Amino acid sequence: MRVSMRGLGLVVSLATLALPAAGQPVQGFVSAALLVSWCGSELDLDREACRSYLRGAFDTLQALRDGGTGNGEICIPPEAPINQLELAAMRFAAENPVVPNQQGAIFLVEAFESAFPCEAPVKP
DSSP states (O other): OOOOHHHHHHHHHHHHHTSOOTTOOOOSSOBHHHHHHHHTOSOHHHHHHHHHHHHHHHHHHHHHHHTTOSOSOOOOOTTOOHHHHHHHHHHHHHHSOOOTTOBHHHHHHHHHHHHSOOOOOOOO
């Protein structure tokens, strides 16, 4: 069985998401504060955890939008590079205080709504 280095990196990244950081309680979700700390970290492993979480959020939001069940308030270009998503999250965190115990997914929805709003429909 051949495994590419990229595939191996993804498996390792996903496995690390399941492990709590030392001294942090398991909460059942990734908090916004933890996500922001990963994205702002100098450690490669933390940055990959951030990007893996962003990719998952992006894929989910795209699937909801493409399936017609999204709310129509987020229009992330399908070709958006991961660093653009990371920048949007970090910019939002810098401009808005992170709510204690807020889920990372809720934080990203707010960040992406701010960074990637849909154009208002033209009224006839």
